[in-house]
Amino acid sequence: MCCCTNLSEGAKAKFAELDAFIDGLGIVADDERRRGRLIQVLHKAQAIFGYLPREVQKHVADKLILTEAQVSGVVSFYNYFTTEPKGKYRVDVCLGTACYVKGSERVLQEIERVLGVKADTVPTADGLFSISALRCVGACGLAPVMVVNGKVYGKVTPAKAVEIINEYKAKG
Amino acid sequence: MNKITNRNELLAAFEACKGKLALRCTNEHDINSTKKELLCCGGTGCHASNSPDLMQNLRDAIEKAGLSADVKVVQTGCFGFCAQGPIVKVMPDNVFYVQVTPEDAQEIVEKHIVGHQLVERLLYVEPMLKERIQDYAKMPFYAKQQRIALRNCGMINPEDITEYIAAEGYQGLAKALFDMDRAGVVQEVLNSGICGRGGAGFPTGMKWKIAASTQADEKYIVCNADEGDPGAFMDRSIMEGDPNSIIEAMAIGGYAIGAQHGLVYIRAEYPLAVHRLQTAINQAREMGLLGQNIMGTDFCFDIDIKLGAGAFVCGEETALIHSMEGMRGEPTTKPPFPANVGGGYWGCSTNVNNVETYASIPVIMTKGAKWYAKIGNWQPQLDENGNFVKTISGNAGTKVFALAGQINNVGLVEVPMGTTLREIIYDVGGGISGGREFKAVQTGGPSGGCITKENLDTPIDYGNLGKIGSMMGSGGMIVLSDKDCMPAMAKFYLGFTKDESCGKCTPCRIGTRRMLEMLEKICDGNGTEETLVELEKLANTIRDTALCGLGQTAPNPILSTLRYFKDEYIAHVVNKKCPAGTCQKLYTLRITDGCIGCTKCKRNCPVGAITGELKQQHTIDPNKCIKCGACIDGCPKKAIVKE
Numbered sequence: 001m002c003c004c005t006n007l008s009e010g011a012k013a014k015f016a017e018l019d020a021f022i023d024g025l026g027i028v029a030d031d032e033r034r035r036g037r038l039i040q041v042l043h044k045a046q047a048i049f050g051y052l053p054r055e056v057q058k059h060v061a062d063k064l065i066l067t068e069a070q071v072s073g074v075v076s077f078y079n080y081f082t083t084e085p086k087g088k089y090r091v092d093v094c095l096g097t098a099c100y101v102k103g104s105e106r107v108l109q110e111i112e113r114v115l116g117v118k119a120d121t122v123p124t125a126d127g128l129f130s131i132s133a134l135r136c137v138g139a140c141g142l143a144p145v146m147v148v149n150g151k152v153y154g155k156v157t158p159a160k161a162v163e164i165i166n167e168y169k170a171k172g
Numbered sequence: 173m174n175k176i177t178n179r180n181e182l183l184a185a186f187e188a189c190k191g192k193l194a195l196r197c198t199n200e201h202d203i204n205s206t207k208k209e210l211l212c213c214g215g216t217g218c219h220a221s222n223s224p225d226l227m228q229n230l231r232d233a234i235e236k237a238g239l240s241a242d243v244k245v246v247q248t249g250c251f252g253f254c255a256q257g258p259i260v261k262v263m264p265d266n267v268f269y270v271q272v273t274p275e276d277a278q279e280i281v282e283k284h285i286v287g288h289q290l291v292e293r294l295l296y297v298e299p300m301l302k303e304r305i306q307d308y309a310k311m312p313f314y315a316k317q318q319r320i321a322l323r324n325c326g327m328i329n330p331e332d333i334t335e336y337i338a339a340e341g342y343q344g345l346a347k348a349l350f351d352m353d354r355a356g357v358v359q360e361v362l363n364s365g366i367c368g369r370g371g372a373g374f375p376t377g378m379k380w381k382i383a384a385s386t387q388a389d390e391k392y393i394v395c396n397a398d399e400g401d402p403g404a405f406m407d408r409s410i411m412e413g414d415p416n417s418i419i420e421a422m423a424i425g426g427y428a429i430g431a432q433h434g435l436v437y438i439r440a441e442y443p444l445a446v447h448r449l450q451t452a453i454n455q456a457r458e459m460g461l462l463g464q465n466i467m468g469t470d471f472c473f474d475i476d477i478k479l480g481a482g483a484f485v486c487g488e489e490t491a492l493i494h495s496m497e498g499m500r501g502e503p504t505t506k507p508p509f510p511a512n513v514g515g516g517y518w519g520c521s522t523n524v525n526n527v528e529t530y531a532s533i534p535v536i537m538t539k540g541a542k543w544y545a546k547i548g549n550w551q552p553q554l555d556e557n558g559n560f561v562k563t564i565s566g567n568a569g570t571k572v573f574a575l576a577g578q579i580n581n582v583g584l585v586e587v588p589m590g591t592t593l594r595e596i597i598y599d600v601g602g603g604i605s606g607g608r609e610f611k612a613v614q615t616g617g618p619s620g621g622c623i624t625k626e627n628l629d630t631p632i633d634y635g636n637l638g639k640i641g642s643m644m645g646s647g648g649m650i651v652l653s654d655k656d657c658m659p660a661m662a663k664f665y666l667g668f669t670k671d672e673s674c675g676k677c678t679p680c681r682i683g684t685r686r687m688l689e690m691l692e693k694i695c696d697g698n699g700t701e702e703t704l705v706e707l708e709k710l711a712n713t714i715r716d717t718a719l720c721g722l723g724q725t726a727p728n729p730i731l732s733t734l735r736y737f738k739d740e741y742i743a744h745v746v747n748k749k750c751p752a753g754t755c756q757k758l759y760t761l762r763i764t765d766g767c768i769g770c771t772k773c774k775r776n777c778p779v780g781a782i783t784g785e786l787k788q789q790h791t792i793d794p795n796k797c798i799k800c801g802a803c804i805d806g807c808p809k810k811a812i813v814k815e
Contacts, residue, residue, distance in 0.1 A: 032518075033497075033518055035497060035498035035499070036478075036496060036497050036498045036518075037498060038498035039478075039479060039480075039481055039495065039498055040478075040479060042481070043440060043479055043481070070499075073499075073500055074498065074499065074500055077483065077500040077501065077674070078480075078481035078482050078483050078501070079481070079482035079483065079671075080440050080441070080480075080481040080482035081481060081482075095402075096402030096403050097402045097403035097576070097577070097614070097617065097648070097650045097664070097665075098402070098403040098576030098577055098582075098650060099402075100402075100664055101576075101577045101578065101650060101652065101656055101661075102577070103801075106800060106801060109798075109800065110778070110800060110802075113778065113798070113800075114778075134441075135400075135402050135441075135482070135484075135668070136401075136402035136403060136404075136405075136441070137216065137441060138216055138217075138399070138405035138408040138409075138441070138442060139216050139217045139220055139254075139405075140217075140254065140403055140405055140574060140576040140582060141217045141254020141255050141257060141576075141582045141583055142217055142220055142221065142254070143576065143582070145220075150443075151220075152216070152219070152220030153220070154217075154220055154221060157805060158800055158801070158802055158805075159776070159802060159805070159806075
């Protein structure tokens with residue numbers, strides 16, 4: 001295997017988990033419709049690895065018998081996929097219209113200022129937090145909304161957002 | 173439940189199950205009843221407001237009171253009244269409690285369930301009359317609604333197919349399979365006048381007719397659940413609250429056009445909806461309502477879920493199909509249309525409809541096209557056989573709107589077509605929040621436009637919205653007040669479309685970027701009147717030349733705000749002022765002599781820009797100030813102003 005040499009045990013286990021998932025799909029090499037599985041596989045890969053670095057993309061390409069360019073093209077097209085690692089706590093601030101008119105931009109600015117990193121870039125130096133700007137989680141009744149590792153916080157203000165961040169910071 | 177192998181077994185299942193909803197389908201106010209059901213919203217919004225803990229506390233308290241045999245807690249879908257969530261509806265008492273916290277569970281059980289008395293403090297307070305209302309049918313929010321697509325949301329448990337069957341579920345499919353031929357089903361949908369609720373408003377029956385007439389061995393029926401308009405959440409709510417209605421409608425569609433495969437393309441951002449839909453699909457398979465030889469007929473149909481990955485353009489049907497094929501979600505020119513051979517999923521004839529459209533189909537089948545067609549703002553002309561004489565106006569039935577923004581009753585509402593905007597905003601929506609003044613409503617999301625005060629009395633339908641420079645879109649309604657800046661709103665939408673442009677055609681890829689830059693210039697106070705002329709010219713060019721709907725409609729927020737709020741643009745470029753006070757570069761913060769020197773702003777300021785002694789007027793250093801507004805939020809005397 002191309003990319004599985006010199007890997008830590010942890011990484012090997014992750015690749016093994018992904019392989020088990022892909023093998024379960026029954027990919028047939030000469031079936032053009034195998035490509036229809038790509039997004040499903042990338043979702044799984046991102047769930048396992050947390051992000052989609054080049055070696056994972058290459059691995060997926062090999063397993064689905066696609067070119068690396070085809071996989072990379074899809075990964076870069078969709079917002080949901082990320083090629084950068086994320087922090088331990090993923091802070092998503094909704095910038096959907098309902099949240100925007102309720103002041104979510106100010107919430108985002110404050111979180112960016114407090115954590116010292118910009119949205120959709122790198123995690124904080126301690127690896128604890130990464131920030132993303134999100135397009136609508138559909139909880140518009142609670143606008144403005146922020147989400148930390150899937151937990152939704154509604155009606156946040158810049159001050160409340162900082163409190164929430166500090167709670168997670170205290171947990172470490 | 174046993175597998176259903178013929179129509180009589182479905183009727184028998186309905187008879188066996190309908191008792192499940194007996195307590196819930198009553199208009200009585202029977203507070204003394206010993207048998208009760210507590211319906212709790214389990215939608216995404218209320219989930220986030222701790223409704224799972226609330227339900228657990230209610231169950232615990234009921235058990236402690238020894239009432240588990242008679243009193244049940246039921247998790248339902250969304251009630252639509254998201255602003256007041258979490259909601260607990262007690263039946264058969266018809267009592268509606270709002271903003272209930274897990275800590276309130278004990279009191280509800282002790283006082284209401286055991287003591288048969290109302291918990292007054294949890295009742296909804298009507299903001300205009302300042303009255304507490306216990307019956308939801310009397311709330312202005314619900315009184316003007318007619319819930320067809322949302323009929324089961326907030327009524328049944330979405331994770332239990334037997335409750336859907338109890339609500340006459342799958343009867344529409346049975347009627348189609350046993351009483352009608354394929355062409356009859358298509359004609360019925362055509363006669364109902366229903367049009368695509370996802371945005372474009374193409375007649376659904378027409379779409380089905382084209383797909384049905386296509387000769388092909390393999391056809392697909394697709395549900396577009398890629399709800400990309402930020403601020404619209406009706407599709408999520410329907411999938412979370414009534415997933416079986418989508419399954420039933422897709423099966424009806426499959427029968428009508430001759431498809432055996434169904435696919436639901438759903439946003440990955442909606443994990444709860446994915447879970448509920450998958451649960452419903454599994455249950456439908458177990459009961460033989462999906463799979464081989466449905467209800468003993470030779471009709472075979474099954475549904476799979478395809479996850480999206482976050483791309484607005486995938487709401488466009490050709491882009492959606494490419495995404496399902498594992499490619500970049502780029503649209504292609506039509507024809508070939510998806511219904512044509514060569515145009516759909518893997519080249520197969522494919523019919524794509526939106527979630528809300530599907531949700532209405534089972535009712536159209538059971539109650540009939542004529543019943544549906546009579547709802548709304550139009551007079552259908554029928555011949556003696558009940559078929560249409562004139563072309564479809566598209567204004568039949570109901571439409572779900574997601575009310576959000578500066579409005580009191582944020583939530584989902586379903587009203588007949590032709591309801592005026594005034595009724596939606598002031599009666600159903602409860603007016604503008606914070607006592608502000610109404611400025612405009614943005615409909616149609618990033619592709620739509622704004623509607624102003626002058627058009628508040630326009631009956632809402634596809635045609636009328638188009639005439640006043642907006643569009644129906646998926647039904648997102650963002651209400652704006654005098655504190656919202658229109659050029660900034662246009663900038664916000666352009667930021668969205670610029671990010672979401674797939675990059676395939678030049679007008680959209682580069683044009684949206686240029687338009688955004690101009691809007692940034694305007695909002696930063698660097699624009700001139702020439703910028704406005706250029707902006708309008710470019711917007712018109714892009715509208716006429718972009719490849720797909722996303723690009724063609726991207727300039728709409730600009731053109732419509734320029735049309736109705738030119739004065740605000742002028743204020744930005746000539747006077748360098750933002751009348752609404754939202755453009756940060758165009759104002760400074762100043763503390764007036766109303767300041768009592770409480771020091772709160774000084775403590776709140778994250779950058780230490782405020783100085784002043786206790787009990788003396790404070791001042792803000794404009795060079796340090798980042799205009800975050802934390803001082804304004806905290807000031808007890810409202811002594812900090814934007815200038």
